[in-house]
Amino acid sequence: MDLKRKLARLNGVGPGGRTPAKPSVTEEQGGGPSAPSAGWTESRQEVTPASAIAPGASPSTGEPHADTSNASIAARGESRQDVGSAPAAVPRWNAGSVPVTAPEVVPSEASGAPAEPSRPQDPRVAALRRMLADWSQRQETSSARRAAVPAPPPPGPLPVEARTTPHGTVHVSERVLSPEHRHGSAPLAGALDVEGELVASLALQAELAGVDFQRMLFLDTETTGLAGGTGTVPFLVGLAWFEGRSLRVHQLFLRRLGEESPMLRVLSERMARSSCLVTFNGKSFDWPLLRTRFVLNRVPAPAELPHLDLLHCARRVFKHRNSGARLVHMEEQVLGHRRVGDVDGALIPDLYFRFLRGGDGSALTPVLEHNVNDLLLLAALLGELVRRFRAGSAGASVPSGEDPRDLLGFAGVALRARDYSRAQAFARAAAAGDNGTVGVEALALASRLSRKAGDPTAAAGHLHQALNAARGFQAATLHLELTKLYEHALKDLPRALQHARLAAAAELPEDHRRRVARLEARLARMAGAYSLDLPARPQRSEA
Numbered sequence: 001m002d003l004k005r006k007l008a009r010l011n012g013v014g015p016g017g018r019t020p021a022k023p024s025v026t027e028e029q030g031g032g033p034s035a036p037s038a039g040w041t042e043s044r045q046e047v048t049p050a051s052a053i054a055p056g057a058s059p060s061t062g063e064p065h066a067d068t069s070n071a072s073i074a075a076r077g078e079s080r081q082d083v084g085s086a087p088a089a090v091p092r093w094n095a096g097s098v099p100v101t102a103p104e105v106v107p108s109e110a111s112g113a114p115a116e117p118s119r120p121q122d123p124r125v126a127a128l129r130r131m132l133a134d135w136s137q138r139q140e141t142s143s144a145r146r147a148a149v150p151a152p153p154p155p156g157p158l159p160v161e162a163r164t165t166p167h168g169t170v171h172v173s174e175r176v177l178s179p180e181h182r183h184g185s186a187p188l189a190g191a192l193d194v195e196g197e198l199v200a201s202l203a204l205q206a207e208l209a210g211v212d213f214q215r216m217l218f219l220d221t222e223t224t225g226l227a228g229g230t231g232t233v234p235f236l237v238g239l240a241w242f243e244g245r246s247l248r249v250h251q252l253f254l255r256r257l258g259e260e261s262p263m264l265r266v267l268s269e270r271m272a273r274s275s276c277l278v279t280f281n282g283k284s285f286d287w288p289l290l291r292t293r294f295v296l297n298r299v300p301a302p303a304e305l306p307h308l309d310l311l312h313c314a315r316r317v318f319k320h321r322n323s324g325a326r327l328v329h330m331e332e333q334v335l336g337h338r339r340v341g342d343v344d345g346a347l348i349p350d351l352y353f354r355f356l357r358g359g360d361g362s363a364l365t366p367v368l369e370h371n372v373n374d375l376l377l378l379a380a381l382l383g384e385l386v387r388r389f390r391a392g393s394a395g396a397s398v399p400s401g402e403d404p405r406d407l408l409g410f411a412g413v414a415l416r417a418r419d420y421s422r423a424q425a426f427a428r429a430a431a432a433g434d435n436g437t438v439g440v441e442a443l444a445l446a447s448r449l450s451r452k453a454g455d456p457t458a459a460a461g462h463l464h465q466a467l468n469a470a471r472g473f474q475a476a477t478l479h480l481e482l483t484k485l486y487e488h489a490l491k492d493l494p495r496a497l498q499h500a501r502l503a504a505a506a507e508l509p510e511d512h513r514r515r516v517a518r519l520e521a522r523l524a525r526m527a528g529a530y531s532l533d534l535p536a537r538p539q540r541s542e543a
Helices: 003-010 070-076 123-145 188-193 196-203 206-210 260-272 282-296 310-317 327-333 345-356 361-390 404-416 420-433 437-452 456-467 472-489 493-500 509-533
Strands: 040-042 047-049 091-093 099-101 161-165 168-177 216-223 234-243 246-253 276-279 307-309
Touching: 161 260, 168 260, 168 361, 188 234, 188 361, 196 206, 196 307, 196 310, 196 361, 196 404, 216 282, 216 345, 216 361, 234 260, 234 282, 234 361, 246 260, 246 361, 260 282, 276 282, 276 310, 276 361, 282 307, 307 310, 310 361, 310 404, 327 361, 345 361, 361 404, 404 420, 404 437, 420 437, 437 456, 437 472, 456 472, 472 493, 472 509, 493 509
Parallel strands: 216 276, 276 307
Antiparallel strands: 040 047, 091 099, 161 168, 168 246, 216 234, 234 246
């Protein structure tokens, strides 16, 4: 039951938004239903004959009125309607002409008509009203944020064509994009300019260093859902590869369930001519699903190719943005491209099932466009990531306009790839561009890299610079690093003890007490040894 129906039920509103009719007086007394006849005046709880009202008497009591002439009423500033509509207690006449006092009613301010007796409001009604108000506000906010959606395509066939292959008929949608085509701020052809060594470092996959990225294959699928196993079918397999510097987009569409074999064989042939796969979450979803479909359809699976999953790269580089690593987020935040009228991924399975039940083929056109955009994003994102990672090479300067959060992400990736000079360049650039938490983390990373390079003095300098902006636990962590640095690398025990006393929040209490006690004991031993090494003072000779 939705919120609106529940609220109507608690308010006592019947179907269709109508208030149920209340029983008449005769029904309450067991006399059965009765309809008022002409000449009778009906109130909320009574039926009074109009002829029984004496001239000059009150319609409700039968008693003579006080002075209700027009002049008298005008002198009091009242109207006839006001006089006759606000009795304190209204008696009614029953069958035996015995007056019965009805409940007090409060006149309506707008119309002067009697209003219903007030009753305490059900707290559940108030809660449901608040929930409805919040829901309406969220709907309005979502509608305001949503860009203008273009008009739906006119009814017609699905924009795919049937092609005859040695394996059977496949349905294909194909287009070729020029070398100048851009997706957002990045050119698609930028993916051809990547270096294998940089891609291997960026992806932390050494096997990608020797891959020929001129023959890479971009892959993205649209499926019938996330049921898993045999319940998930890829009904659209999107492929893209470069021919020269132009990108060819080739989409294989499954018009009927059970006809996957020709589509899978065409995919296998294309993979045999490719050097690697480039996907987004393809290692966990797309390729395992396709491999299962090969087995279920008894089609020989193609040989495994080196697989570059850009989801893992994006998570490592853009993790400091705290906005997730969804494909659409990468598209908007990194490439500056916002899709207009894009179909929601959660609706795609339902659109396909409607098509299978005989629905209009043009309803799936937005699904094909969604898949094309995903493929274009793969090419643009690969070229953009490698271009920005290349900026930290030896002898190159990192652009000053880069986001410090991304620079810190690139520094962490370079550190894990053991490319220490590149990591140092990105860390220093991130520290120079941010004075907050990101800058502190960048300086701490620069300190680690300086220590690895055998320069403890520079490492301590980076930590002291970071302490200018660090607060709380982050500052305590920096003091702990300085304690270790001064104790073991710089051999400065007094300064090590000074920082150790400020690092209590960064370690367990027992560990902190042992560290401070050890440093104090070492300083005491050093002081004692120093006093023993002092030469004895010569005694003064007595004259």
